[in-house]
Amino acid sequence: MRIGALEAGGTKMVVAIGNGQGEILERLSIPTKTPETTMPELVDYFKSRQIDALGIGCFGPLDLNRESSTYGYITSTPKLPWRNFNIVGTFRDMLKVPVGFDTDVNASAIGEATWGITKDVNNSIYITIGTGVGVGVIIDGKPLHGMLHPEAGHILLARHPKDTFKGCCPYHDNCMEGLAAGPAIEARYGKKAYELTDNEEVWELEGFYIAQALVNYILTLSPQRIVLGGGVMHQEQLMPIIHREVLRMLNGYINTEELRAMEDYIVFPKLNDNQGIMGCIKLAIDEINNTIRRGKRRIDLNE
Amino acid sequence: MRIGALEAGGTKMVVAIGNGQGEILERLSIPTKTPETTMPELVDYFKSRQIDALGIGCFGPLDLNRESSTYGYITSTPKLPWRNFNIVGTFRDMLKVPVGFDTDVNASAIGEATWGITKDVNNSIYITIGTGVGVGVIIDGKPLHGMLHPEAGHILLARHPKDTFKGCCPYHDNCMEGLAAGPAIEARYGKKAYELTDNEEVWELEGFYIAQALVNYILTLSPQRIVLGGGVMHQEQLMPIIHREVLRMLNGYINTEELRAMEDYIVFPKLNDNQGIMGCIKLAIDEINNTIRRGKRRIDLNE
Numbered sequence: 001m002r003i004g005a006l007e008a009g010g011t012k013m014v015v016a017i018g019n020g021q022g023e024i025l026e027r028l029s030i031p032t033k034t035p036e037t038t039m040p041e042l043v044d045y046f047k048s049r050q051i052d053a054l055g056i057g058c059f060g061p062l063d064l065n066r067e068s069s070t071y072g073y074i075t076s077t078p079k080l081p082w083r084n085f086n087i088v089g090t091f092r093d094m095l096k097v098p099v100g101f102d103t104d105v106n107a108s109a110i111g112e113a114t115w116g117i118t119k120d121v122n123n124s125i126y127i128t129i130g131t132g133v134g135v136g137v138i139i140d141g142k143p144l145h146g147m148l149h150p151e152a153g154h155i156l157l158a159r160h161p162k163d164t165f166k167g168c169c170p171y172h173d174n175c176m177e178g179l180a181a182g183p184a185i186e187a188r189y190g191k192k193a194y195e196l197t198d199n200e201e202v203w204e205l206e207g208f209y210i211a212q213a214l215v216n217y218i219l220t221l222s223p224q225r226i227v228l229g230g231g232v233m234h235q236e237q238l239m240p241i242i243h244r245e246v247l248r249m250l251n252g253y254i255n256t257e258e259l260r261a262m263e264d265y266i267v268f269p270k271l272n273d274n275q276g277i278m279g280c281i282k283l284a285i286d287e288i289n290n291t292i293r294r295g296k297r298r299i300d301l302n303e
Numbered sequence: 304m305r306i307g308a309l310e311a312g313g314t315k316m317v318v319a320i321g322n323g324q325g326e327i328l329e330r331l332s333i334p335t336k337t338p339e340t341t342m343p344e345l346v347d348y349f350k351s352r353q354i355d356a357l358g359i360g361c362f363g364p365l366d367l368n369r370e371s372s373t374y375g376y377i378t379s380t381p382k383l384p385w386r387n388f389n390i391v392g393t394f395r396d397m398l399k400v401p402v403g404f405d406t407d408v409n410a411s412a413i414g415e416a417t418w419g420i421t422k423d424v425n426n427s428i429y430i431t432i433g434t435g436v437g438v439g440v441i442i443d444g445k446p447l448h449g450m451l452h453p454e455a456g457h458i459l460l461a462r463h464p465k466d467t468f469k470g471c472c473p474y475h476d477n478c479m480e481g482l483a484a485g486p487a488i489e490a491r492y493g494k495k496a497y498e499l500t501d502n503e504e505v506w507e508l509e510g511f512y513i514a515q516a517l518v519n520y521i522l523t524l525s526p527q528r529i530v531l532g533g534g535v536m537h538q539e540q541l542m543p544i545i546h547r548e549v550l551r552m553l554n555g556y557i558n559t560e561e562l563r564a565m566e567d568y569i570v571f572p573k574l575n576d577n578q579g580i581m582g583c584i585k586l587a588i589d590e591i592n593n594t595i596r597r598g599k600r601r602i603d604l605n606e
Binding site: 061076123135137139140142144145146147148149150151152154155156157158159171172174212215216217218219220221222223224249250251252253254255256258 | 364379426438440442443445447448449450451452453454455457458459460461462474475477515518519520521522523524525526527552553554555556557558559561
């Protein structure tokens, strides 16, 4: 079983070949240019590896509705050459294999839920805080889509009373991403996050916003565990601030075993930045099973 | 098929007998006192009607985890006589029938999703805005539980810049319930909601908070339709304000067919204040099917 995996990002495409156990046999990355330039490179790569299926975790927004005539398209992205591009259909036509598809952050959530830190729970969320904020949601073991897919990096938050920064989301004055993603930190202080490591005030404010978003996710989605990844979370001093602030803001309103064991509730990822590509492998395996659902056999993860 | 239904509230217990089509054959309500006084009355009622199953939609928080040793308990409620009361176990022991169980607002969500305004979609939310704010969530046709169950009435919101009211939630300075439930309106203006019908400023502010909460639910849960019920929503002049403010706050960031048809996306309930008790009937039917899942037959809703 040779599985192709593609983490499609706005600046780079990470491709990999894996097996049914989620092991990565090889990987490389190429820059993201236009579909005309980049797609043939990707197709050639996967063709030469003779893959049995492909899984894609993609920057969005995406059409994930299988009933829709534009299922498998990247839709209203600001990356103009990719707007309304049929990425699933193109790969399916060129490679003639099943193609699984979800958002990049849902792929990370699936990776951790299949082989990582959330594999023992059915309901979890994976949040990446980097140049943007993405939230992947797993409910009853499956990624949440609904009308579209969660875009919970843009939930509206109350400002910290001392924060005069105007936010840097072009759509919203006071959303999570605009107040707390990497570019917000840089714009607020005129330095990159890694240059501010020793500035406690920076991380107290950042922890305030992250915790406020998590409180809202906890009260809305009731996850059994929350994973925090992405470049901003490389500032590991944030984690104890987040733990403290989440409990302070919830203020005892809900009280569960999980919240009492806060260090095991809000956690770092376990898969060393492979959660996304491993999630893509799982998406490919699920798609094979979808394709042959009425057929003979299911794919054994140990094959 | 005679189904017992119980909407258990902090001030009254609504009981009903229905059939497998969700039709209510009789109903009455009794005041909620202590378990010692109220439970025997309820048991007598259902015993005398010879029901085949009971469904309960209950004030919370509740333990809905079937693996837990306290499954079916009302847990940390401020209604002290009911704290840690095993309501499911008591009915099961006394009535010897299957007992379905969920939160009151999940029952309303289930009622509308089974027989009402959301029966054509798989992912919906039902929000009741009255003395408190409750949010029931249906994902892939099933109520969301997770770690506990959603308590999304308490999500934290940004205050309106002109609102100086301090909020009236004992737990949170700036949560939805504390800023926008009925008691907040009354405390802010010194009058009941129905006495303020003609005061536009009241409903602009109320619409601002409701819309802000809905934006966060939309971005987090991606529902295909949202139902707004409860006493505050009897002020129907709120609905167009909410429609306008949701679109203003989303500001085009997500763009779907559903959002373009806003009047069909955020809607009033359809079941005339019977959605809760009808949802309890569905909970009972589901519990019969759970009980005999490995057995002979499924319950036909038309039986």
